[in-house]
Amino acid sequence: MIEVKNLAKAYNGTIVLNIPELKIEKGESFGLVGNNGAGKTTFFRLILDLIKANKGEIYSQGIDVKKTTDWKSYTGSYIDEGFLIDFLTPEEYFDFIASVNNLSKGDVKKFLDQFGDFFNGEILGKKKYIRELSRGNKQKVGIAASLITDPEILVLDEPFASLDPSTQIRLKNLLKQLQQEKNVTMLISSHDLNHVTEVCERIVVLDKGNMIHDIKTSSDTLQELESYFAV
Amino acid sequence: MFKWLLSHQWKEMTRSNFWQKSLVINFIIGFLLLIMFSYLVLLGLFIDEILIDIYPDGDPFIIFNSGLLYYLGIDLFVRFFLYSLPVINIESYLHLPVKKSKIINFILLKSSLNIFNVLPLLVFIPFIFKVIVVDYSGSIAFSWIIVMLILILNNSFLLHYLKRRFIDKPAIIGIFALIIVVTMVLDKFDIIALSDLSSQIFVFLSNNPFYIIIPFLILILVYGINYSYLKSRMTIEDINVKKQKKIDSLSRIKYFDSFGDLGEMILLEIKLIWRNKRSRSIINMSPLFLLYGLLFYPNEDMQGLGFLIFVGIFMTGGIMFNYGQYMLSWESNYFDGIIANNIDFQKHFRAKYIMIISTVIISYILTIPYVYFGTKVLIINTATFLFNLGFLSFLLMYFSSSSRKRMDMSKSSVFNYQGLGASNWIMILPFFLLPILIWVPFNLLGIPHWGIGAIGFIGIVSLAFHKSLMKIVVKRFEEKKHLIAEGFREL
Incomplete structure (x- = not known):
């Protein structure tokens, strides 16, 4: 599904990401962990063609992501608030995203109906612009918008951060359900080792831009990761 | 302290x-x-x-x-x-x-x-x-x-x-x-x-x-x-109170629905301008551009054709310049979303182009009454109108891909009116000078009226090639989008 070859990204001569080879299979749930500055967001931005690599390619279903934009139609993503059009209401934003993906307003309604619990009554019908929402609620809007197109690949950067505990649990269930029912390929980064080991079958540890662990999740994984990150 | x-x-x-x-x-x-x-x-x-x-x-x-x-x-x-x-x-x-x-x-x-x-x-x-x-x-x-x-x-x-x-x-x-x-x-x-x-x-x-x-x-x-x-x-409360204005009813305008996703994008541009204090100020300033002619037309000393061309460009294009030069910077808050989502850039720019030509056409219609000061004025304004419509509009969109500076549109609280100053105007001075540069050689040859014609003609020709020009604009945007996004991410 996603294949990385000889990927390297540097800022001002400092290498911030270096992945010689990586393959993510269809339906795999791929967790990315690492401390600040490890290169998680950089990697995701590269996958989404938001920044240019200095070297190497990323292939999505065999196509180089920087050559065409075809992958956008089956990829859902949310990196940060920079994705949200802040002067729209959440409803308007969902309509807009649906519209550029050629979905009807009826589709949007049907889609949003499933998100009643996840939104916990704080998003829809509030007559607020996105810029007036709290950080957690913005995050909910972004995550929901990334799912609107029923994507085959889902890229979420720190989806659990700034969510309240109930929503964190709901999100975990939602992601597991997407895996089981729709076989969605997921790329998720997190600082929270608990969440990521619970949701992801495979965990990659990044350190200063290098992949230093590539683990298949088992009952020992959490402990393994904790001992790695312990100072 | x-x-x-x-x-x-x-x-x-x-x-x-x-x-x-x-x-x-x-x-x-x-x-x-x-x-x-x-x-x-x-x-x-x-x-x-x-x-x-x-x-x-x-x-x-x-x-x-x-x-x-x-x-x-x-x-x-x-x-x-x-x-x-x-x-x-x-x-x-x-x-x-x-x-x-x-x-x-x-x-x-x-x-x-x-x-x-x-x-x-x-x-x-x-x-x-x-x-x-x-x-x-x-x-x-x-x-x-x-x-x-x-x-x-x-x-x-x-x-x-x-x-x-x-x-x-x-x-x-x-x-x-x-x-x-x-x-x-x-x-x-x-x-x-x-x-x-x-x-x-x-x-x-x-x-x-x-x-x-x-x-x-x-x-x-x-x-x-x-x-x-x-x-x-x-107090922070006051700032927040200010922010929690009632939402407007732009979404209830059904007119754009019939244009599909292009209509949705045009509506997005309108919301962008209307809902951010920063962009709204150009709407407030628009009457000033249109009244500009009153400074020059009644004045006998300022009837030189060069002057009038300048005035014409400014009046029919003033709003366009203000919108066009910030076209992308205004999106800096959500620019990553624009390039990561499945948005057709061709359409994205077409929506912006429709905004631009709307302002130019409206400005032109509103300046028609200046014909009171002579048909010369109307002819020049028509030529500059065509030039703005067909040529400068694309030039502006082309150079919009040079923006690298983030603009915070959402900080519309009491203490933030940054960038509502005069220095922005310097940036677009060359655009005003361009039509005059086209006209000058004709004037030197003693056929200044041909020069006016040439300005209008260039406008019409580029209008005829608008599809190819749009492709050039979008191609440059696609080449530069990473650089733009990088600049916009810097707070």
């Missing part, structure tokens, strides 16, 4: 990427300022002779004073549009043990250190030394300049208050301008005598320095009003 505030402000200013990135523009701005300064000094040196020329049997000092009240009124009006309020992000200081009064005093102090307070002095000071000191006495000159300083500061603080208060209601300032104009007309026909009053006041104050206490008390009063207004608006 004051020292800290000052140093933070200094750092904010010197570290803003505006300075480092565009040295050439800084240079041009500096150069233009220098020219403007020297004109003002020259005006100050020769104003007595100009006044004697107009009123041969008057005393220059008295005539000068008679215009001062009007000057103060007009100054206030001009400042309202050109002066950017000082920005200091108070949220970062409010939670610290800093006295509010310190922050407020700092903001006000900062507002008094601005160019509009210096410019009049460039005229006044030569005038003092050449006229008042010579014709009257040093002590009168001294009291006079003190009065002037107080009044300049007074205007500065008054404006600071009015601008914060009425930034969303430029109509009030329009009414104010109307009152000034009406008074001037009435004064001209000797129905009222504000100018006589003005000279009496200022001559009296210069001769009786003790009474300077009155303008001084007014100054303190205005400062106090500012102070209490700011003080009442210094």
Whole structure:
């Protein structure tokens, strides 16, 4: 599904990401962990063609992501608030995203109906612009918008951060359900080792831009990761 | 604490990427300022002779004073549009043990250190030394300049208050301008005598320095009003209250639905402009562009074709320039979303193009009445209209991909009016000059009217090739999008 070859990204001569080879299979749930500055967001931005690599390619279903934009139609993503059009209401934003993906307003309604619990009554019908929402609620809007197109690949950067505990649990269930029912390929980064080991079958540890662990999740994984990150 | 505030402000200013990135523009701005300064000094040196020329049997000092009240009124009006309020992000200081009064005093102090307070002095000071000191006495000159300083500061603080208060209601300032104009007309026909009053006041104050206490008390009063207004608006709650405006009903406009996703994108542009204070200010300024012709057309000395072309470009394209040059910067808040989502850039730019041509067409229609000043005006405006519509619009979109600087549109709270100033205009000067450059060779050949035709012709030709031009625009955008996004991510 996603294949990385000889990927390297540097800022001002400092290498911030270096992945010689990586393959993510269809339906795999791929967790990315690492401390600040490890290169998680950089990697995701590269996958989404938001920044240019200095070297190497990323292939999505065999196509180089920087050559065409075809992958956008089956990829859902949310990196940060920079994705949200802040002067729209959440409803308007969902309509807009649906519209550029050629979905009807009826589709949007049907889609949003499933998100009643996840939104916990704080998003829809509030007559607020996105810029007036709290950080957690913005995050909910972004995550929901990334799912609107029923994507085959889902890229979420720190989806659990700034969510309240109930929503964190709901999100975990939602992601597991997407895996089981729709076989969605997921790329998720997190600082929270608990969440990521619970949701992801495979965990990659990044350190200063290098992949230093590539683990298949088992009952020992959490402990393994904790001992790695312990100072 | 004051020292800290000052140093933070200094750092904010010197570290803003505006300075480092565009040295050439800084240079041009500096150069233009220098020219403007020297004109003002020259005006100050020769104003007595100009006044004697107009009123041969008057005393220059008295005539000068008679215009001062009007000057103060007009100054206030001009400042309202050109002066950017000082920005200091108070949220970062409010939670610290800093006295509010310190922050407020700092903001006000900062507002008094601005160019509009210096410019009049460039005229006044030569005038003092050449006229008042010579014709009257040093002590009168001294009291006079003190009065002037107080009044300049007074205007500065008054404006600071009015601008914060009425930034969303430029109509009030329009009414104010109307009152000034009406008074001037009435004064001209000797129905009222504000100018006589003005000279009496200022001559009296210069001769009786003790009474300077009155303008001084007014100054303190205005400062106090500012102070209490700011003080009442210094809590985070107030800022938030301001933010939680009711949402508008733009979404209920069903008209755009029939255009599918293109319609949705046009609607997005409209919302972008309407819902952000920053972009909304261009709507408020639009009437000014359209009235520009009134400055030139009635004036016999400014009937040169070159002038008229400039005026035509400015009037039919003024709104377009303001929108076009920030087209992408205004999206900086969500630019990552634009490029990561499944958005067809061709359509994205077409939506922007439709916005641009709408403003150009509307501006053109509204300027048709200027035909009153002669068919020449209409013909030139038609040519420049076509040039804006077909050619400059694409040029602007092409160069919009050069934007790298983030603009925060959402910070529309009380303390943020950044970038509503005049310096942006320098950037687009070359665009205004282009049609004149096209016209000049024809003029030199003695066929200036052909030059006008050529301007319109270029417009029509590029309009015919709009599809190819659009492809060039989008291609450049796709090449530059990573760089743009990188620039926009830098806070």
